[in-house]
Amino acid sequence: MFCLSDRKNDPIEKFPNCSVPQTLIDSNDRAQFERLQQLRGFQDADIKTRVDALWATDTEQLNKSGQIAHYKQKMTPRYRKQGHPLAGRLCFENTCAKCHSLFGEGGNVGPDLTGSGRKNLDYLLSNLVDPSAVIDPAYCLTHILTHDGQLLSGFLVQQGDTFATLQTQNAQIRLRMKDIDEIYTSGKSMMPDGMLQNYSDEQVRDLLVYLRSSAQVPLGDRAN
Numbered sequence: 001m002f003c004l005s006d007r008k009n010d011p012i013e014k015f016p017n018c019s020v021p022q023t024l025i026d027s028n029d030r031a032q033f034e035r036l037q038q039l040r041g042f043q044d045a046d047i048k049t050r051v052d053a054l055w056a057t058d059t060e061q062l063n064k065s066g067q068i069a070h071y072k073q074k075m076t077p078r079y080r081k082q083g084h085p086l087a088g089r090l091c092f093e094n095t096c097a098k099c100h101s102l103f104g105e106g107g108n109v110g111p112d113l114t115g116s117g118r119k120n121l122d123y124l125l126s127n128l129v130d131p132s133a134v135i136d137p138a139y140c141l142t143h144i145l146t147h148d149g150q151l152l153s154g155f156l157v158q159q160g161d162t163f164a165t166l167q168t169q170n171a172q173i174r175l176r177m178k179d180i181d182e183i184y185t186s187g188k189s190m191m192p193d194g195m196l197q198n199y200s201d202e203q204v205r206d207l208l209v210y211l212r213s214s215a216q217v218p219l220g221d222r223a224n
């Protein structure tokens, strides 16, 4: 059993299926997937061993190169011509806009994409499938494990002797240093891995078409 631990509040124990084989965990449940990614960062040998047992790192890397290759082959200019930029815009608003702006709308947890290399298909695919492959250190993800078993992730805004401030996806959280068990700054991006996993090829195509468009796609433009 991977779930057993002497920790009073065990972060891994919060996985409902934590003793199931890794294949059941990876793509089916986003919340579990993200949680595994978070836990992977910790130095705690016990956590490390159990997370690796749930999901090996090299399997993950292999999946990513496979995915990029798949999309590169699939997303030909001809296939992209059939795309629906408006559907892509809606997908962006649901999934990406809480962190990114494009054409002046959206959040600012991640970089504004308007001026990025978004016209370049390879750049988009590698950033979407493997966000941590190339990452600006300013965007490294920090994980904090508290003594009472809470696991928080975000940017470390400030860390002093008594308090640390963490910017998560949704809020700024101030923590007392004495409540913190471990702080770990990873080499990983705050942008979650596997964002495309729940999308069909058509949805990915529409998103790419939208991301590469030269101007905002009007919401009323349903015929498109």
Ligand code: HEC
Pocket (backbone or CB within 6 Å): 092, 095, 096, 097, 098, 099, 100, 109, 110, 111, 113, 116, 118, 123, 124, 127, 128, 131, 132, 134, 135, 136, 139, 169, 189, 190, 191, 192, 195, 211
């Ligand atoms: C939780 C916040 C978050 C979400 C959600 C998110 N991203 Fe990101 N993204 C980031 C951060 C932070 C970076 C910068 C660090 C990096 O390069 O990984 C980034 C980087 C990128 C980059 C590279 C930008 C550059 O300047 O190099 C692209 C392109 C991108 N994201 C596209 C997307 C798209 C498309 C979606 C939706 C499918 C998305 N992101 C969802 C946070 C997010």
